Amino acid sequence: MKSANENIPYKIFLSEDEMPTQYYNVRADMEKKPAPLLNPGTLKPITAEELEPIFCKELVKQELDTIHRHIDIPEEIREFYKMYRPSPLVRAYCLEEKLQTPAKIYYKFEGNNTSGSHKLNSAIAQAYYAKEQGLKGVTTETGAGQWGTALSMACAYFGLDCKVFMVKVSYEQKPFRREVMRTYGANVTPSPSETTEVGKKILAEHPGTTGSLGCAISEAVEEAVKSDGYRYVLGSVLSQVLLHQSIIGLETQSALRKYNIEPDIIIGCMGGGSNFGGLISPFMGENLRGEKNYEFIGVEPASCPSLTRGQYVYDFCDTGKVCPLAKMYTLGSGFIPSADHAGGLRYHGMSSIISELYDQGRIKPISYKQTEVFQAAEDFARCEGILPAPESSHAIRAAIDEALKCKETGEEKNIVFGLTGTGYFDMYAYQAFNDGKMTDYIPTDEEINEALKGVPQFPGNEIK
Numbered sequence: 001m002k003s004a005n006e007n008i009p010y011k012i013f014l015s016e017d018e019m020p021t022q023y024y025n026v027r028a029d030m031e032k033k034p035a036p037l038l039n040p041g042t043l044k045p046i047t048a049e050e051l052e053p054i055f056c057k058e059l060v061k062q063e064l065d066t067i068h069r070h071i072d073i074p075e076e077i078r079e080f081y082k083m084y085r086p087s088p089l090v091r092a093y094c095l096e097e098k099l100q101t102p103a104k105i106y107y108k109f110e111g112n113n114t115s116g117s118h119k120l121n122s123a124i125a126q127a128y129y130a131k132e133q134g135l136k137g138v139t140t141e142t143g144a145g146q147w148g149t150a151l152s153m154a155c156a157y158f159g160l161d162c163k164v165f166m167v168k169v170s171y172e173q174k175p176f177r178r179e180v181m182r183t184y185g186a187n188v189t190p191s192p193s194e195t196t197e198v199g200k201k202i203l204a205e206h207p208g209t210t211g212s213l214g215c216a217i218s219e220a221v222e223e224a225v226k227s228d229g230y231r232y233v234l235g236s237v238l239s240q241v242l243l244h245q246s247i248i249g250l251e252t253q254s255a256l257r258k259y260n261i262e263p264d265i266i267i268g269c270m271g272g273g274s275n276f277g278g279l280i281s282p283f284m285g286e287n288l289r290g291e292k293n294y295e296f297i298g299v300e301p302a303s304c305p306s307l308t309r310g311q312y313v314y315d316f317c318d319t320g321k322v323c324p325l326a327k328m329y330t331l332g333s334g335f336i337p338s339a340d341h342a343g344g345l346r347y348h349g350m351s352s353i354i355s356e357l358y359d360q361g362r363i364k365p366i367s368y369k370q371t372e373v374f375q376a377a378e379d380f381a382r383c384e385g386i387l388p389a390p391e392s393s394h395a396i397r398a399a400i401d402e403a404l405k406c407k408e409t410g411e412e413k414n415i416v417f418g419l420t421g422t423g424y425f426d427m428y429a430y431q432a433f434n435d436g437k438m439t440d441y442i443p444t445d446e447e448i449n450e451a452l453k454g455v456p457q458f459p460g461n462e463i464k
Contacts, residue, residue, distance in 0.1 A: 008104075010093060012255040014086035020254075021073055024246040026281040026353060027239065028069035029288040032360065034239070034352035035327035037063075038314060043458055046324050054221060056231050058129040062240040069285075071243065073125075080124045080157065084113035085247070089255040090419075094383040096403070103406035105399055106261070107419040108252045108279065109386070114180075117344075117389065117421030118275050119150035119235055122244035126233040127154035136229030137161025141191065141216030143271070144170050144344040144391065145177030146421055147235030152186035161230075165191040165219040167346070169210035169339040177425045191216035198222050198320035210339045213272070213347040218320025236272030237317060237326075237351050245278025252416065253282045263294060265402055267417035269394040270298040270307060270365070271344050273351025279418040280363075287362065297402070298354065298365045299394040301373070302442045304337040306330060306350045307358055307365040309443075311452060314461050315349060325456060328355040331443075332451030338441040340370050344391040348451070366398060369440035373397050374433040377423065389421040390429055 027033055036045040051060045062071065073081075092105040110118035130138050137160045142148030148164040155162035164186050171178060171190035181188050191211050192199040198218040202209065209215070217234070224232035234241060256263060266283055268276035276298050286292040300307055310329040317323040319333050330349040337346040350358075357363050370390070377393035379400065380386070388396060395417040406413050423430065432438040452463055 008091055008259050008261070011088040011090050012258060013088055014251060014254055014258070016082055016086070018254055019078065019081065019086050020247050020250040021078065022070040023073060023243045024250055024282050024285065025065060025069055025071060025243055026246070026285055026288070027066040029285045030356070032356065033066045034356040038325040040316070040321070040325050040456065054224060054232050056126070056129045056133050056135070058132065059126060059240050062243055063238055074128060077125050077128050081247070084120070086251045087112055089252055092384055095380060098379065098383050099400065099403050099407065101403040101407040102410060102412045103403040104412070104414050105403055106414070106416045108248060108416070109419045110248060111386070111389070111419065111422035115146060115150035115153055116425065117146035117150065118245060118248060118278065119147040120153065121247055121278070122235065122241045122274065123147065123150035123154040124157070125244045127151065127158045127160055130160055130231060130233070131158040135160065135231055137163065138231055138233045139163040139165070139220040139224040139227070140233050140235065141165045141167070141213055141220045142170070142235065143167050143213050143346055144389070145174050145181070145425065146344055146389070148181050148186065148188065149177055151233065151235070152181040152184035155186070156184045162186040163220070163223055164188045165193065165216040165223070167191055167211040167213060167216050173428050174425050191219050193219060195219070196222045198322060202319060206336065209336055212319060212336050214319035214333050217318035218322055221318065221322050222320070236274035237347065237349065239351070239353055241274045242277035242281065242351060242353055245274050246281045248275070248278040248418065249280060249282040252279065256416070261414055263416045264413040265295045265297060265415045267297045267299065267395045267398045267402070267415065269345060269391050269418070269420060270300045270350065270354065271391065272347045272349070273354040275418055275420045277351055277354055284357065284362065296363045297398055298363050299398045300365065300367050301340055301345050301394065302367040302369045302440070303340045304331070304346050304348070305367045306348060307354070308367045309448060310350070311455070311463050312355060312359055313455055313463065315455050317349065326352050328352050329358065330455070331448055332454050334454040335448070335451035338443070340441070345394070368394055368397050369442065371433070371438050371440050374429070374438060376400050378433070386419070387423045388419060389423040390426055392418070392420040395419070
């Protein structure tokens with residue numbers, strides 16, 4: 001338990017006045033920038049004019065901005081943030097005690113809002129820009145449902161229509177998240193569906209598929225393009241999303257400085273990169289500028305190992321191949337992950353920003369099987385009193401392992417990880433684990449190689 005001479009509180013809070021007023025754009029500090037998005041038809045860097053029929057104008061501007069280090073957060077967005085931000089940085093005293101480690105463990109808790117996760121940070125920003133543009137509504141995809149829930153809340157706040165394509169396996173596994181979305185006024189469709197041409201094509205090619213984020217993205221983009229007054233918004237992967245999520249890292253940085261805490265290791269789970277990128281960006285900026293030397297660990301599921309087993313090439317961001325090409329670590333846009341319970345991490349690729357930083361050797365990626373992740377989730381819940389989301393539990397697993405290494409070596413490292421959200425809508429997953437029915441699946445090299453055959457073939461984009 002907390003020692004008598006320990007002067008760090010369980011929860012470190014910032015005041016509303018200490019909340020960031022600007023997002024941080026890590027690309028501005030990257031000497032080698034992430035590769036640009038390409039038009040799949042011309043293979044030339046995509047222009048703002050080409051993106052604006054799909055995305056909101058201001059979001060296109062943010063997506064293509066690699067120069068400005070700081071971008072103002074509009075007052076309307078900051079006022080909404082005050083409903084649940086700044087979020088607490090928590091010292092995991094009870095977990096430290098259980099592990100008997102000399103390490104000090106901190107987690108940034110992003111689950112203290114109705115959406116249950118960090119996704120609301122970008123959802124409200126994207127809905128704001130859609131409203132400012134005078135749009136009728138937006139379309140999107142969602143994996144486990146956190147993003148869809150967050151976007152439905154944001155759209156309700158600004159009076160926008162919201163159409164969500166939810167990965168079919170999550171639509172079936174997580175009915176309560178679906179109902180939260182509907183309560184906030186969203187129209188929710190299981191993906192792949194018969195409501196879009198690309199959905200019909202995917203179903204014809206993969207009968208009985210449980211779907212993937214890549215499939216849902218394709219459907220959402222098609223729906224946006226064919227619907228007058230709509231634009232598509234995305235909950236991860238794109239640089240604009242990592243920009244909005246930088247508020248996580250900025251607050252974490254301020255909270256640590258408040259008590260003169262210097263982190264040694266910063267850990268986050270990785271699906272498309274929004275949470276991990278948002279948490280590490282301000283700290284990575286210090287590394288890039290030569291000011292600090294933090295260690296960054298990104299954790300992904302062994303069932304969808306884009307960074308640890310993927311190829312760094314240009315690939316489609318979606319299964320239907322209707323989106324621009326992004327250079328990223330990818331398993332191939334046709335890769336359909338197994339129906340693991342960490343639905344928010346079941347994406348075939350990784351953010352171009354995270355991919356480039358990893359290629360530069362600035363990030364250490366690791367992967368875990370879902371049974372060992374849920375064991376960590378159970379240990380954390382029993383110590384810290386929060387039932388974590390399956391996605392967040394990947395970071396918990398890594399934090400525990402790093403703390404146990406400190407126990408062996410006697411090192412007193414400061415470990416910080418992102419607790420992206422709560423798992424109270426993931427009870428089917430916890431039931432499977434508690435009943436001993438949860439299984440692990442790791443794709444074979446043959447399965448990954450087969451999916452990678454769909455990567456666009458052009459000079460300089462060869463699979464190694």
